[in-house]
Amino acid sequence: MKVLVTDPIADAGLERLRDAGYEVETAYDVEGDALLDAVADANALVVRSGTEVTEEVFEAAPNLVIVGRAGIGVDNIDIDAATDHGVIVANAPEGNVRAAAEHTVAMAFAAARSIPQAHARLKNGEWAKSDYLGTEVNGKTLGVVGLGRVGQEVAKKLGNLGMDLVAFDPYISEERADQLGAELVEFETCLERADFLTVHTPLTPETEGMISTDELETMGSGYLVNCARGGVVDEPALAQAVDDGVLDGAAVDVFADEPVDDDNPLLAVDDVVVTPHLGASTSAAQENVATSIADQISAAFKEEPVMNALNAPSVDESAFPRIRPYIGLAETAGKVAAQVFDGRISEVQVRYEGDIAAEDIELVTASALKGVFEPLEWQVNSVNAPRIAEERGIEVTETKTRQTDDFQSLITVTVGNDEDSLGVCGTLFAGDDPRIVRIDGYRVDAIPHGHMLVARNYDKPGVIGLIGTVLGDHDINIAGMFNARRSTNETNGEALTVYNLDSAVSDEVVAELLADERIADVKRITLNGDE
Numbered sequence: 294m295k296v297l298v299t300d301p302i303a304d305a306g307l308e309r310l311r312d313a314g315y316e317v318e319t320a321y322d323v324e325g326d327a328l329l330d331a332v333a334d335a336n337a338l339v340v341r342s343g344t345e346v347t348e349e350v351f352e353a354a355p356n357l358v359i360v361g362r363a364g365i366g367v368d369n370i371d372i373d374a375a376t377d378h379g380v381i382v383a384n385a386p387e388g389n390v391r392a393a394a395e396h397t398v399a400m401a402f403a404a405a406r407s408i409p410q411a412h413a414r415l416k417n418g419e420w421a422k423s424d425y426l427g428t429e430v431n432g433k434t435l436g437v438v439g440l441g442r443v444g445q446e447v448a449k450k451l452g453n454l455g456m457d458l459v460a461f462d463p464y465i466s467e468e469r470a471d472q473l474g475a476e477l478v479e480f481e482t483c484l485e486r487a488d489f490l491t492v493h494t495p496l497t498p499e500t501e502g503m504i505s506t507d508e509l510e511t512m513g514s515g516y517l518v519n520c521a522r523g524g525v526v527d528e529p530a531l532a533q534a535v536d537d538g539v540l541d542g543a544a545v546d547v548f549a550d551e552p553v554d555d556d557n558p559l560l561a562v563d564d565v566v567v568t569p570h571l572g573a574s575t576s577a578a579q580e581n582v583a584t585s586i587a588d589q590i591s592a593a594f595k596e597e598p599v600m601n602a603l604n605a606p607s608v609d610e611s612a613f614p615r616i617r618p619y620i621g622l623a624e625t626a627g628k629v630a631a632q633v634f635d636g637r638i639s640e641v642q643v644r645y646e647g648d649i650a651a652e653d654i655e656l657v658t659a660s661a662l663k664g665v666f667e668p669l670e671w672q673v674n675s676v677n678a679p680r681i682a683e684e685r686g687i688e689v690t691e692t693k694t695r696q697t698d699d700f701q702s703l704i705t706v707t708v709g710n711d712e713d714s715l716g717v718c719g720t721l722f723a724g725d726d727p728r729i730v731r732i733d734g735y736r737v738d739a740i741p742h743g744h745m746l747v748a749r750n751y752d753k754p755g756v757i758g759l760i761g762t763v764l765g766d767h768d769i770n771i772a773g774m775f776n777a778r779r780s781t782n783e784t785n786g787e788a789l790t791v792y793n794l795d796s797a798v799s800d801e802v803v804a805e806l807l808a809d810e811r812i813a814d815v816k817r818i819t820l821n822g823d824e
């Protein structure tokens with residue numbers, strides 16, 4: 294497996310990937326065609342904020358399994374395109390929170406005490422003591438826009454330094470804000486009351502430009518700190534507001550276009566303190582995020598849950614061992630159902646009975662959908678299967694019951710449309726040995742593996758012999774067989790026979806079987822060897 298790393302990450306992360314046996318290629322700062330070339334044979338891509346991961350990148354990388362963001366912000370990654378291409382996007386949302394919060398506090402002080410400006414002048418031989426009269430944070434109000442991980446950490450730190458806290462975050466609970474001693478307020482109130490306003494939202498269509506001329510005028514005075522994302526604060530408007538004295542100063546670590554151009558208006562205003570996106574740049578933070586991403590890449594390669602996947606069903610690590618065998622079982626049941634069903638599939642129902650019904654089954658359902666869609670030759674995996682269902686108007690339902698008659702756990706995948714449907718039930722014997730135990734209501738006991746044949750035949754003497762002879766004539770060995778009547782007492786009715794075969798069945802064999810009027814239908818099923 295090859296991991297391409299296009300932004301610098303800590304050695305600890307690179308080493309962890311190499312120790313896991315992966316080929317690691319670093320190609321820092323590649324862009325355009327060079328990036329498309331570099332990613333062509335990559336199975337994983339590791340980025341920070343410096344690489345734009347666009348739809349084109351996914352198109353150029355047919356073997357890509359995961360994009361790992363060694364950090365928090367994923368606004369540089371087209372997650373929709375990733376999902377369409379079945380690629381997991383995962384970030385490291387915790388490893389640099391403290392670093393980002395500390396940098397925010399440092400930037401607030403830098404602006405309030407004009408540290409960089411005074412520093413530069415002193416280095417230049419000027420003792421400009423009387424030019425600087427700073428502002429204390431103690432007793433002032435901090436307004437936090439976006440009270441998530443970093444916002445909360447900043448609130449704690451500056452709260453401990455004597456600031457009153459107000460916050461605007463429509464998605465956070467009053468309880469959480471209370472615990473931090475912060476008052477949740479409306480956006481406008483937050484702007485009005487803040488002496489220091491600090492921004493900690495992601496960049497989204499909703500937050501882009503959320504602080505511009507009007508909002509800065511509502512603040513009226515004080516300091517604005519943006520260590521979240523460029524684009525949330527309108528840069529020309531902020532530069533103007535500080536230059537005009539509407540604000541006392543600002544501190545900015547992140548910019549709409551990075552690296553910034555020389556003519557960025559924020560660079561021209563003396564009371565705007567700037568750093569080149571350094572919030573996460575501590576050795577501890579970099580080690581944390583790089584090793585977290587390395588671990589998640591390993592998990593993705595091993596088809597284990599990816600802890601911080603943003604576009605794939607995730608499973609609690611402790612629950613995964615219980616769910617793992619059902620993932621393959623659901624996929625198999627889905628594959629069998631899709632291959633035995635005649636007709637267009639517009640509905641998929643996944644029913645969980647018994648112990649499995651108590652688990653978090655989001656990933657299992659995604660695998661069932663993968664199984665249903667794969668025989669239709671759609672490019673599918675459990676990342677994009679739910680999206681494919683949605684886009685194609687296929688209704689997906691999940692039902693659960695803890696009760697089950699015969700099995701400890703049973704998964705039924707039913708595919709159908711308005712007119713017809715067909716269900717396939719699977720279970721695990723001895724905890725991990727998969728069995729198909731019902732097909733379209735017939736009780737069977739089939740080992741789902743390799744090449745299979747499902748025949749519907751009239752329950753008449755000689756039919757099974759005939760099928761055996763035709764297969765034998767074509768040199769197809771029968772590895773196993775199970776014959777079932779719809780009801781045990783019914784004679785001369787319809788029966789269903791499942792064959793495990795050592796090789797594939799050709800069209801010619803199917804035609805030969807169907808030529809006998811006692812055989813109503815024959816379906817070929819192909820499963821992977823390991824199912």
Ligand SMILES: NC(=O)c1ccc[n+]([C@@H]2O[C@H](COP(=O)([O-])OP(=O)(O)OC[C@H]3O[C@@H](n4cnc5c(N)ncnc54)[C@H](O)[C@@H]3O)[C@@H](O)[C@H]2O)c1
Pocket residue numbers: 365366367386389390393438439440441442443444461462463464465493494495496499500520521522546547570571572573574
């Ligand atoms: N400068 C750096 O180097 C650096 C380092 C780390 C994080 N960051 C950035 O900081 C930001 C916050 O990171 P985080 O880990 O705290 O993220 P988070 O997801 O934990 O928190 C973001 C918060 O913003 C809130 N939010 C979303 N939309 C909002 C809106 N319209 N108005 C108000 N609040 C809104 C969310 O509810 C959430 O509570 C991200 O943009 C991240 O990329 C920058």
Ligand SMILES: O=C(O)[C@H](O)COP(=O)(O)O
Pocket residue numbers: 341342343363364365366367389521570572573574
């Ligand atoms: O979102 C983040 O994690 C920070 O902005 C850090 O970005 P970086 O990894 O490019 O420094």
